[in-house]
């Protein structure tokens with residue numbers, strides 16, 4: 001396995017693969033605060049069962065992913081792990 005493939009291997013074990021992936025990112029319309037919180041809670045509940053939560057979170061922080069739930073955290077929650085924050 002190449003180092004790139006090894007780095008991406010966690011993605012095949014992601015608990016969010018499939019139709020439920022839609023709750024991990026904002027919809028095309030403007031969400032109310034309560035809708036966002038409810039959607040994020042559903043996504044985070046899936047993350048809580050995910051076997052690759054840590055590599056997922058590490059990846060999102062590494063690439064400074066600006067949107068969505070990754071590794072059980074939303075974009076604002078991930079900001080605390082960025083250098084200089």
Ligand code: SF4
Nearest residue numbers: 014016047050056071
């Ligand atoms: S931690 Fe959450 S966002 Fe990351 S792969 Fe697992 S289910 Fe998907």
